[in-house]
Amino acid sequence: MELPPDPERAIMGLRDTGYTFNTAIADIVDNSIAADATRVYIHINMDPDNAVTVYVSDNGSGMDEKGLINAMKYGSDRRKDPNSLGKFGLGLKTASTSFCRKLSVLSRTKDDNEVRKVQWDLIHVATTNKWELLFPAVTDDEIDLLEEATQGGNGTLVVWEDIDRFMNREYSSVSSAANAFKRKIDKLNKHLAMVFQRFLDPEHSEVRNVEIFLNDVAIKPWDPFCVKEAATSLITDYPIEIELEDSDKKMTASLKAYVLPRKEDFSSQEKMKDANISNDKQGFYVYRENRLIHCGDWMGMMTNEPHFSLLRIDFSFGHDFDELFNVDIKKSGIQLISEIYDEIKDNFLPAPRREAENRYRKAMQQKIARQTVDAHESSNMSIDTKAPSCEESQVVLVGKDEAIIKNSFGEFKHKISILSAAKSGEVRVVPVDTLDSGQLWEPAIVDGHHAIKLNKSHVFYKKVYYPVINDGFTVIGMDSLLWALGEAELSTMNREVAENYETLRFRTSDFLKKLLRDLPDPEIDDNE
Numbered sequence: 001m002e003l004p005p006d007p008e009r010a011i012m013g014l015r016d017t018g019y020t021f022n023t024a025i026a027d028i029v030d031n032s033i034a035a036d037a038t039r040v041y042i043h044i045n046m047d048p049d050n051a052v053t054v055y056v057s058d059n060g061s062g063m064d065e066k067g068l069i070n071a072m073k074y075g076s077d078r079r080k081d082p083n084s085l086g087k088f089g090l091g092l093k094t095a096s097t098s099f100c101r102k103l104s105v106l107s108r109t110k111d112d113n114e115v116r117k118v119q120w121d122l123i124h125v126a127t128t129n130k131w132e133l134l135f136p137a138v139t140d141d142e143i144d145l146l147e148e149a150t151q152g153g154n155g156t157l158v159v160w161e162d163i164d165r166f167m168n169r170e171y172s173s174v175s176s177a178a179n180a181f182k183r184k185i186d187k188l189n190k191h192l193a194m195v196f197q198r199f200l201d202p203e204h205s206e207v208r209n210v211e212i213f214l215n216d217v218a219i220k221p222w223d224p225f226c227v228k229e230a231a232t233s234l235i236t237d238y239p240i241e242i243e244l245e246d247s248d249k250k251m252t253a254s255l256k257a258y259v260l261p262r263k264e265d266f267s268s269q270e271k272m273k274d275a276n277i278s279n280d281k282q283g284f285y286v287y288r289e290n291r292l293i294h295c296g297d298w299m300g301m302m303t304n305e306p307h308f309s310l311l312r313i314d315f316s317f318g319h320d321f322d323e324l325f326n327v328d329i330k331k332s333g334i335q336l337i338s339e340i341y342d343e344i345k346d347n348f349l350p351a352p353r354r355e356a357e358n359r360y361r362k363a364m365q366q367k368i369a370r371q372t373v374d375a376h377e378s379s380n381m382s383i384d385t386k387a388p389s390c391e392e393s394q395v396v397l398v399g400k401d402e403a404i405i406k407n408s409f410g411e412f413k414h415k416i417s418i419l420s421a422a423k424s425g426e427v428r429v430v431p432v433d434t435l436d437s438g439q440l441w442e443p444a445i446v447d448g449h450h451a452i453k454l455n456k457s458h459v460f461y462k463k464v465y466y467p468v469i470n471d472g473f474t475v476i477g478m479d480s481l482l483w484a485l486g487e488a489e490l491s492t493m494n495r496e497v498a499e500n501y502e503t504l505r506f507r508t509s510d511f512l513k514k515l516l517r518d519l520p521d522p523e524i525d526d527n528e
Contacts, residue, residue: 014090255348405490
């Protein structure tokens with residue numbers, strides 16, 4: 001029993017397969033590359049009424065009438081080349097109709113100079129409830145656009161009309177709509193530069209070079225791994241081999257881990273900004289037949305965190321992995337089988353993770369050192385004006401790191417850090433690189449003033465102080481709290497409880513480490 005799908009329900013339902021505008025356009029470009037095109041022109045026009053039309057033309061092999069009809073079939077015939085970027089024979093239709101209700105394809109082959117045109121009109125299908133493919137007349141504008149790419153030779157033009165899903169909302173003014181349109185075009189440019197980087201880069205020898213133009217501007221390749229930067233490190237080059245059952249054939253995928261330079265180590269500010277080091281750009285960059293299909297996360301192996309922001313993984317494989325990796329219709333993601341998932345997580349990732357963390361933390365320490373030079377200056381001034389009214393103890397120096405403490409609980413000798421001010425006014429809160437005990441703070445005497453030493457290597461400083469280091473009021477508040485704890489210690493201790501106070505500081509500092517362990521590290525922003 002043959003049971004064909006209802007035309008209206010099926011063709012309208014296939015509009016919602018999950019494409020974004022960027023992934024849909026990329027799918028059309030896939031078809032151009034699969035047709036051996038070396039030039040692809042994308043024109044996206046918006047008229048004064050905010051109606052948008054999309055044209056994608058190429059100088060590929062072109063199609064005759066039979067080829068055009070096959071291309072418009074949902075589930076078109078397999079391409080002869082198994083390495084083709086095409087996969088299910090659905091992309092042209094589902095990608096296009098996700099955004100338009102009228103899809104036209106025009107084409108010309110080298111053996112026949114005639115330009116032929118076919119069209120899916122979704123409203124016509126819904127009205128007639130028939131899978132009727134239309135053969136409308138070719139317009140002069142369409143001929144001009146086809147000529148731009150083919151220069152009189154073979155090629156194809158894809159046209160999206162009656163687009164109803166481009167703008168997310170209505171705009172009250174022409175300028176607002178124009179700005180929204182420009183943002184869409186800019187995002188598409190970046191997406192195509194990333195997805196087709198290997199095809200766009202003439203120096204990438206593994207694939208045929210393709211030029212892509214968006215509204216007459218050539219798209220430049222974006223390399224997520226910054227391989228031309230001298231400070232980029234290739235940490236691991238790791239092949240994955242799978243033997244097929246009942247066969248001697250082996251399938252091989254490639255994993256390469258790159259740790260990018262710290263921001264200050266890039267060759268120029270322009271290169272650093274172009275690298276776009278951020279939380280949402282770390283992780284796996286998955287390439288199927290040299291075309292990017294997924295990026296920006298760790299596929300469930302770990303979470304995106306700032307200290308992995310310098311780590312990017314090149315994961316490349318061929319079409320023979322499609323079924324094992326469950327590549328989806330949009331070619332926008334994969335699901336790894338458990339054996340490969342576990343191998344990558346347990347055997348491949350640990351070394352790159354360590355290197356990325358070390359490089360990030362070194363950058364963080366240097367950044368903290370730069371930004372905290374004067375961060376506590378206001379605290380020192382504020383506390384110094386009020387401290388005399390709070391001090392309920394006297395400290396008399398009797399030797400190196402030893403003093404006599406006098407308070408209402410008695411008088412006794414006590415070991416305490418005795419310092420000279422490193423700079424003028426730094427006599428109440430003294431930030432230091434580390435404390436031997438690992439504590440967050442400890443009392444000190446600086447040029448005769450009651451003070452505290454503040455440990456910049458403690459997790460509390462890195463994850464709580466540092467994100468607000470430029471907020472003077474917050475820093476004054478936290479510094480005042482810790483200074484008050486130090487002064488309370490000097491004012492209430494005696495010989496019997498002195499060791500308990502030290503234990504209290506140690507335990508409090510240790511508890512803070514545990515409590516804040518999973519708090520994300522702050523982003524490193526060298527533009528502050």
